[in-house]
Amino acid sequence: MTSRALGVPTIDLSVDRSIVSQQIVIACEEYGFFRLINHGVSNAIISRVEEESFRFFAKPGSEKQQAGPPNPLGYGCRTIGLQGDTGELEYLLLPAANPPSVSQSSKLISNNDLQIISCVVNEYVQAVRRLTCDILDLVAEGLCLGDNFVLSRLINNVESDAVFRVNHYPPLDQTAKAFIPAPKFILQDDKIANNGDHPSRVGLGEHSDPQILTIMRSNDVGGFQIFSHDGLWISIPPNPTEFCVIVGDTFQALTNDRFKSARHRVMENFNDKPRLSMMYFGAPSLDATICPIPRMVSSLIHYRPFTWRELKKAAYSQRLADRRLDLFKYNHNQNNEKKKC
Numbered sequence: 001m002t003s004r005a006l007g008v009p010t011i012d013l014s015v016d017r018s019i020v021s022q023q024i025v026i027a028c029e030e031y032g033f034f035r036l037i038n039h040g041v042s043n044a045i046i047s048r049v050e051e052e053s054f055r056f057f058a059k060p061g062s063e064k065q066q067a068g069p070p071n072p073l074g075y076g077c078r079t080i081g082l083q084g085d086t087g088e089l090e091y092l093l094l095p096a097a098n099p100p101s102v103s104q105s106s107k108l109i110s111n112n113d114l115q116i117i118s119c120v121v122n123e124y125v126q127a128v129r130r131l132t133c134d135i136l137d138l139v140a141e142g143l144c145l146g147d148n149f150v151l152s153r154l155i156n157n158v159e160s161d162a163v164f165r166v167n168h169y170p171p172l173d174q175t176a177k178a179f180i181p182a183p184k185f186i187l188q189d190d191k192i193a194n195n196g197d198h199p200s201r202v203g204l205g206e207h208s209d210p211q212i213l214t215i216m217r218s219n220d221v222g223g224f225q226i227f228s229h230d231g232l233w234i235s236i237p238p239n240p241t242e243f244c245v246i247v248g249d250t251f252q253a254l255t256n257d258r259f260k261s262a263r264h265r266v267m268e269n270f271n272d273k274p275r276l277s278m279m280y281f282g283a284p285s286l287d288a289t290i291c292p293i294p295r296m297v298s299s300l301i302h303y304r305p306f307t308w309r310e311l312k313k314a315a316y317s318q319r320l321a322d323r324r325l326d327l328f329k330y331n332h333n334q335n336n337e338k339k340k341c
């Protein structure tokens with residue numbers, strides 16, 4: 001069943017395949033986002049990651065800093081990426097290799113705290129990667145791409161550059177105690193968000209995810225919002241039993257803009273307990289070529305072929321809110337879009 005509580009679709013993965021595939025396509029076209037119920041990932045696996053993550057974030061700052069900085073993987077606190085973005089959160093970025101690769105994790109594995117977390121994360125990542133592949137196969141069916149595995153092959157691959165992230169947003173009144181001081185981050189659209197009265201800080205600022213698909217799960221603390229195509233920020237009520245599925249920039253390019261990556265953000269945590277969210281970012285191998293799938297091109301191709309390595313490099317050299325996909329887009333105004341061959 002697809003419901004539209006609060007405007008965004010909720011998709012039940014246990015219903016008939018031909019129906020679910022259509023529902024997912026519509027949700028990706030209209031929102032670049034949907035909530036997923038009956039996803040089949042065991043609650044025990046999810047709880048183990050949640051427990052180990054809370055245990056990690058409860059450690060003293062000096063101990064956590066030993067697992068950082070996150071360049072590109074490891075522990076981060078308030079600084080996001082390399083271009084000066086900040087937010088009211090701390091986080092862990094870990095490899096989500098398939099199968100778990102010792103060499104990729106070698107720097108991290110020498111850290112005892114991360115060793116423990118990596119074990120439970122690996123179990124979770126394998127389950128969520130399978131779920132991501134199922135969703136991508138359903139999309140391929142719904143879009144009649146001909147080859148039903150054309151999308152899932154991109155991440156169901158030993159070289160996949162997938163990443164796992166746990167974000168921890170302390171409650172507002174604890175942030176001062178929990179964090180090492182850093183400059184405050186002011187939301188770009190503060191005037192709109194607060195009617196011009198009080199600038200507010202954000203947990204994690206507006207952005208789209210550069211990868212193909214993000215599978216996000218949080219505890220019962222809210223703050224997550226997506227930007228709808230009609231120009232409104234929609235708050236997504238937290239539900240620990242479901243997943244949020246977010247279309248990333250690479251999926252937008254693969255579908256030649258039929259799907260739009262969803263811009264999203266997390267507001268600062270005004271609750272009395274922390275928000276804990278875990279994300280699997282499904283990505284292809286670094287050297288995979290991304291270009292619109294031929295069946296997605298009716299007349300004009302919107303993107304030049306590029307590798308995931310190029311898009312990732314562009315993302316990391318830009319600010320969080322930047323629209324990195326534009327770098328690979330043919331320019332409409334110069335009328336130099338390529339016609340379908």
Ligand SMILES: C=C1C[C@]23C[C@@]1(O)CC[C@H]2[C@@]12CC[C@H](O)[C@@](C)(C(=O)O1)[C@H]2[C@@H]3C(=O)O
Pocket residue numbers: 080081082083085093163165207208209210211281315316317318319320
């Ligand atoms: C400011 C940045 C953080 C980010 C890398 C970037 O330069 C731009 C994209 C950001 C993002 C968003 C989705 C994921 O959370 C993430 C891990 C990713 O792959 O791209 C983050 C990067 C990050 O936090 O390092």
Ligand SMILES: O=C(O)CCC(=O)C(=O)O
Pocket residue numbers: 165167204209216218224264265266277279
């Ligand atoms: O923490 C969340 O709820 C969302 C995080 C997110 O969008 C990200 O890490 O890319």
Ligand SMILES: [Fe+2]
Pocket residue numbers: 207208209264
């Ligand atoms: Fe994100």
